[in-house]
Amino acid sequence: MRIVRTAKAHVNDIVRIGKSHWFYEEWITKKYIENTLNNRGFHFTAFVDGKIAGSIMVVEEDIPKFWIFYFIVDKNYRRTGIGTALLKRVTEKMKKDEFLFVDLAYTDRTGMNFYKNNNFKVMGKVNNWFEKGKSAVIMAKKI
Ligand SMILES: CC(C)(COP(=O)(O)OP(=O)(O)OC[C@H]1O[C@@H](n2cnc3c(N)ncnc32)[C@H](O)[C@@H]1OP(=O)(O)O)[C@@H](O)C(=O)NCCC(=O)NCCS
The missing domain is CATH 3.30.70 (Alpha-Beta Plaits)
Structure with a gap:
């Protein structure tokens, strides 16, 4: 597994994985993810075998308060420690x-x-x- 800072090029996959889980939710759109990505905070994406397996978006709303805005692991990759690793990457950046x-x-x-x-x-x-x-x-x- 490789964890990188989320880039605009990852957004389509992040939306797709979220929509396949929260298929009944209307707020998961490319625009929402792009806007969140532009917010100050910590945004990381996990790759397994070159494919996006999960993503976390944490926004800094007011100091010192951070909120998890979006957090998804592809269902084919769950329970393998990816969620924990993404979370750890965020908390390592916090004070x-x-x-x-x-x-x-x-x-x-x-x-x-x-x-x-x-x-x-x-x-x-x-x-x-x-x-x-x-x-x-x-x-x-x-x-
Ligand atoms: C929540 C989520 C991000 C966890 O990601 P993950 O990569 O599966 O998590 P991990 O493999 O790091 O799991 C760590 C521990 O959390 C607990 N856990 C995770 N999924 C669980 C489940 N379905 N049932 C019970 N415990 C669970 C377990 O203790 C697990 O450790 P174990 O597998 O050794 O027992 C993932 O299940 C997911 O994307 N769910 C759908 C979307 C969601 O709920 N997002 C978070 C809400 S904001």
Whole structure:
């Protein structure tokens, strides 16, 4: 596996992999990914055998708060440590005592397990976070 800084040339694959997972979501567009890439933060993409296997986009919203905006590993490559490696690449760039936040659907057991295993703590539940009636769990990791 090779992890590189995300470039514009990676965007189409990043959108494709995200859409194949969140096929019911309308916000995953080339424009959204390109805009996110232009935001200050940490954006990394993982390659396996020359193919894009996953990507993480972390935006610095206000100091010292970082948010995971987009994080996907292609389903053919999951549970092989790529997600953990992408996350590690981001946290290595952050400074001590900074926080990395993520918002998850309240029902997202996979995400919850993944983040707990990577030492994120539950910060709280927020009602109507994504849309009316859809709650979120906010988790964070202190560097
Ligand atoms: C969450 C995601 C990015 C994890 O990527 P990954 O490359 O599969 O993660 P890793 O292989 O590094 O997994 C690390 C650990 O997290 C936990 N984990 C990961 N996927 C899990 C699952 N489906 N069920 C339970 N635990 C899981 C496990 O403890 C795993 O270690 P193990 O395989 O040794 O048991 C990936 O599952 C994914 O893209 N999911 C769909 C999109 C998504 O949920 N994105 C994050 C929400 S913002």
